[in-house]
Amino acid sequence: MATTLYCPYCYDRFAERKIEFRCAGRVSVTGKVCKPKVDRNARDVMGDGQLRFPAFEADGRKLNATCPHCDLVTFIRLCPNCHSALPNYFGKVDSRMIALIGAKESGKTIFITVLLHEMMHRISRQFGVAVLGADDDTRLRYEKDYESSLYEQGSLPDVTRSASAGRLRQPLVFSFAIDRRRLGRTRVDRSVLSFFDTAGEDLTHSDSVELNTRYLASADGIILLLDPLQMRGARPLVGDDTELPVRADAGDRPEHVLGRVVGLLERMSGASRRGKIKKPIAVAFSKMDTLLGTLPEDSPILAEPPGDACFDEADSLAVHRHVEQLLHKWQGGGLSETLGVHFEKYRLFGLSALGNNPVGGAGDDGPRRVSHHGIQPIRVADPFLWLMSEFGAIPKKRG
Missing domain, CATH: 3.40.50.300 (P-loop containing nucleotide triphosphate hydrolases)
Known part of the structure; x- marks a missing residue:
């Protein structure tokens, strides 16, 4: 599988490890919960001004990551440019x-x-x-x-x-x-x-x-x-x-x-x-x-x-x-x-x-x-x- 990927939404080019994640927005085992806000990447690139839970960097080669703000495990993987949610197993197929x-x-x-x-x-x-x-x-x-x-x-x-x-x-x-x-x-x-x-x-x-x-x-x-x-x-x-x-x-x-x-x-x-x-x-x-x-x-x-x-x-x-x-x-x-x-x-x-x-x-x-x-x-x-x-x-x- 090639290490260089293209986002199917904004067509930006990036390495698999650069894939980001978005908090799932639920209450974690520690009782913490993230608050939604406007995602600047989604707004500026795709014109999406909806309130979203925070995006964060992690090892995009994995299928999940832990939100650093609330300690919740999430499976929502994002394009690092437009912050669109990537399809299941993107980068693996x-x-x-x-x-x-x-x-x-x-x-x-x-x-x-x-x-x-x-x-x-x-x-x-x-x-x-x-x-x-x-x-x-x-x-x-x-x-x-x-x-x-x-x-x-x-x-x-x-x-x-x-x-x-x-x-x-x-x-x-x-x-x-x-x-x-x-x-x-x-x-x-x-x-x-x-x-x-x-x-x-x-x-x-x-x-x-x-x-x-x-x-x-x-x-x-x-x-x-x-x-x-x-x-x-x-x-x-x-x-x-x-x-x-x-x-x-x-x-x-x-x-x-x-x-x-x-x-x-x-x-x-x-x-x-x-x-x-x-x-x-x-x-x-x-x-x-x-x-x-x-x-x-x-x-x-x-x-x-x-x-x-x-x-x-x-x-x-x-x-x-x-x-x-x-x-x-x-x-x-x-x-x-x-x-x-x-x-x-x-x-x-x-x-x-x-x-x-x-x-x-x-x-x-x-x-x-x-x-x-x-x-x-x-x-x-x-x-x-x-x-x-x-x-x-x-x-x-x-x-």
Whole structure:
């Protein structure tokens, strides 16, 4: 296990022994009890001004420590930077940071909502995994602000607000446990997954991009979500009943978003002029439901993903090669060349989180909503499963 860790909440880098602890706030055997107060680290880094029991330093390599103020043993371990409570066994199990980035209005919030829903339902059954929120905030916020809003109320989310003043929004942190006993082994493997929904503006200007430097630096893999309807060759192909998004400014076009990501990653990695970026990147084109009529009947994007308890490499490569062909049709062939030049591992995907074009919006009263057909995702989990197979967290079937 690596000695350098990244906080799944603020993405700060630290050694395991630097992990701090928080008093549990109960009366100790000596009769002492600590009083809660505002935690300056939590307030300044995460904007959390709630009253908390005191934090203190101890040997973070251990799972518990004794509060020096009241002599109470506590198991609450904290990030030394933001003082967020770390998931159980953090530092003892793998932590997989997956950065979800993309241009404005590429559908990131809808994508992450549907992806997590699929992870907790279909994928959990297929792969024998348990996906749970790692903290109360994640569990409550995902259910209320993400899943219930989209799946029960049919409401599409508002545009994600940009990070400001160097303060990161609270990410969604999940535990991912796979039962290896289904594969004839004798253990359960656990990972910690952190998803941070960046605003499109955070990748438009260099000053706001820097606010997310720690996020990208800590990521084990990247999902870059791009809108094909912002590509010159794709816009004329959609049907008359599809509401096209406003044409993006130059900074929000797919090729420019990818260029800024490449530049930032190269600066962070300190790669040599001849080296490539080692972080795997999944480049996913969203809203493919608007272009289904332009795909051939044998398109692998239209095929049902294999249902085996492993990632099917041959199926994924078929989708990758088909998207490469589509990029040339959409006048975006340079994207594939850029990825090949700068990344050691990359994969192209085509997906739709909703599966159907939303209703309402321009010329209609009220906000845009989920289609009356409901949510019927198309290959929404493919980028995540590819990354997890690259990490070795799920088995891979090679074609």
